[in-house]
Amino acid sequence: AQTVTQSQPEMSVQEAETVTLSCTYDTSESDYYLFWYKQPPSRQMILVIRQEAYKQQNATENRFSVNFQKAAKSFSLKISDSQLGDAAMYFCAYRSAGTDKLIFGTGTRLQVFP
Amino acid sequence: EPEVTQTPSHQVTQMGQEVILRCVPISNHLYFYWYRQILGQKVEFLVSFYNNEISEKSEIFDDQFSVERPDGSNFTLKIRSTKLEDSAMYFCASSEAWDRNYGYTFGSGTRLTVV
Numbered sequence: 240a241q242t243v244t245q246s247q248p249e250m251s252v253q254e255a256e257t258v259t260l261s262c263t264y265d266t267s268e269s270d271y272y273l274f275w276y277k278q279p280p281s282r283q284m285i286l287v288i289r290q291e292a293y294k295q296q297n298a299t300e301n302r303f304s305v306n307f308q309k310a311a312k313s314f315s316l317k318i319s320d321s322q323l324g325d326a327a328m329y330f331c332a333y334r335s336a337g338t339d340k341l342i343f344g345t346g347t348r349l350q351v352f353p
Numbered sequence: 354e355p356e357v358t359q360t361p362s363h364q365v366t367q368m369g370q371e372v373i374l375r376c377v378p379i380s381n382h383l384y385f386y387w388y389r390q391i392l393g394q395k396v397e398f399l400v401s402f403y404n405n406e407i408s409e410k411s412e413i414f415d416d417q418f419s420v421e422r423p424d425g426s427n428f429t430l431k432i433r434s435t436k437l438e439d440s441a442m443y444f445c446a447s448s449e450a451w452d453r454n455y456g457y458t459f460g461s462g463t464r465l466t467v468v
Contacts, residue, residue: 272455274456276459281461282442282461282462283459283460283461283462284396284444284446284459285459286456286458289455289456330396332396338409339384339386339398339401339408339409340398340401340409340411341396341398341457342398343395343396343397344395345394345395346395
């Protein structure tokens with residue numbers, strides 16, 4: 240069975256600095272998708288960034304980028320120029336191609352200090 | 354930006370009672386999902402729904418649970434006889450057919466408290 244592990248329950252960063260959130264996963268499949276979701280206090284899960292496993296190029300979305308290491312089964316999220324609004328719970332998630340199910344990690348709570 | 358809307362935001366129910374959680378997915382989306390998050394634990398998949406039938410469900414989604422799209426706009430999750438361990442945040446999500454590999458749009462959740 241696939242698993243997703245986030246080993247950092249909490250992280251903190253100062254405004255304008257860069258922070259990296261870690262995620263590792265375990266799978267025997269070759270075709271899958273990886274996601275980072277943000278859950279602010281409003282509780283809504285917001286898609287931050289996604290990565291297709293077949294793509295070697297790391298995904299980027301403005302200040303958010305990933306470091307996807309397929310062989311190491313690692314999928315970290317880098318937030319550059321951190322803003323107060325980035326404070327939230329961040330979840331890493333995995334989905335096999337051909338299934339509907341997202342498998343989530345336990346989350347990392349990010350605090351941003353002014 | 355289009356949203357997935359869930360009502361109510363918080364529901365308290367007595368053990369053994371039936372509860373219906375409601376969701377209005379984004380209007381042109383065709384795939385619908387329910388997830389739950391027990392306090393302090395992982396977000397877990399419950400069920401996916403497409404073309405008026407369940408396309409996939411987890412081991413959690415037993416006979417106590419059912420889903421329905423009663424009127425073309427709402428998507429509901431029914432728990433027939435609630436247990437204390439059903440207390441959780443329940444999230445609805447939806448996606449377009451072509452985009453479903455690329456992430457869903459989630460609602461803000463319904464916090465269900467079973468007493």
